[in-house]
Amino acid sequence: MQPLFDFIEGYWWLVFPLGGGIAAVAGSTATWWSKESKARHKRRLELLQAKTEARSIELQARAQLKAAKTTADPDDVAAEDAANRRARLTRLLDTHDDVVRRWLDYELDVAKLIAFPTMSDGRQPLTAAFLRAKKAADGLRPAGADVAVSAEELAEYRTAVNDFEVAFDIAEQDARRVRDSGFSETERKRLDRAQQLLRTAVDQSATAAERQVAYRRVREELDGLISLSDDAIEVLEKQVARAIEPRRDPLPPS
Template sequence: MNELLQFAGNYWWLVFPLFGMTMGAIGTVSKQRELSARRRHREQLELLRAQNGGMPASAPLPPAPDPVGDDLARVEARHDEVTHRWLDYELDVSKLISYPAMSDGRQPLTAAFLRAKKVADNLRPAPGEKPTPERLNDYRDAVTDYEVAFELAERDARRVKAAAFTPEERKRLDTAQQLLGVAVDEAATPNERQVAYRRVRQELDGLIWLSDEAVENLEKKVARELPRPTSETPPGPAV
């Protein structure tokens, strides 16, 4: 032990170069670790670029809030819903026969509904147009009036049905409804359909106005090809 202390006392100056060598070794190891980490990071980026068409993956940015656009979409959806409900009557001859007041502009509630529809249609922004808040408020109010007017007109039409017609006219409506069933019956022959269709038009003439679209839809149903009968066993070859 004394000899070791004596050696350390005589060669104490060796502490400095040994310390420098130790710190240098530690620095070299740290630098190697840093270079290795950078290399792994570059490799990961290259992999991400390859997987994403040459661009590193990134989380998509959330869309910017658009309160005016969202509100407009909701009002337009309400507008379209009422129009769709109205077209269910306008394009369906059977419904028009059952509730003729829905197509009669002389009825006060139907006339009010048609006016409200025109106002809402005129205030609706064009596709891609972003209205001002004031214009959007006017459009929203018009759609609300349109909804209310339709509800009133539909309720009244279902209540009165054919009450506004004379007994003879109601009889013609009943006949037209029965003939309509034949005109669109797939079990009927094409000739039977055509005869029934012409009778329907005659019975409704002067009673109910049919739009061109309603007539076109009805004619498509009348002209629909009859289903061909299927044979369980194919015919055998001619002998």
């Protein structure tokens, strides 16, 4: 340490210029930080002012909208509300009809019922849930889009239609997943035979006798396995009848 003290003692006069340089650097740094701090503060004030102006514009717009509603003709407001409600009801009725059409694709198509038998089996929990949801939606369905319904009635019907659609989607997905896996090997063979016989029953290239026999055997194979609705039987009989109808050949020239 003694050499250091000797150096300081010999060159003590350097302390003054070096001290001035250090002070100058420190002063410059402080000035830079001061400018940067002021700039940040200015930006914050500008941002705060912009947010305040935007909020003010939003509040003014809301106030104008509220004033417009308050001063609007009550009849006009009621008419607009009725139009909006009618539009929502129309969409719900369309959704209701669409799900019913999807269900009828299974209910009236024997080929589909053979391929996806659980869709006609009310003992299946998911199918039973769908049928209950359908009954609830049907019970709440207005007679048409022009029928006046209250907001509560519309909300109740919307919930029923949504439940109906979801329940059907779940039942359909499960039916397509399990197909005929719930049947025994013997029962699955009967379903396969019924599917083959059904193609013959509606095949116009087959003879009338072949189609009639095939139709009767379809009914026999499905007996006790799949419950066909009266509507499904009627549709099938019409398909078979159309296939049996003889084609009329043109009269020979005289």
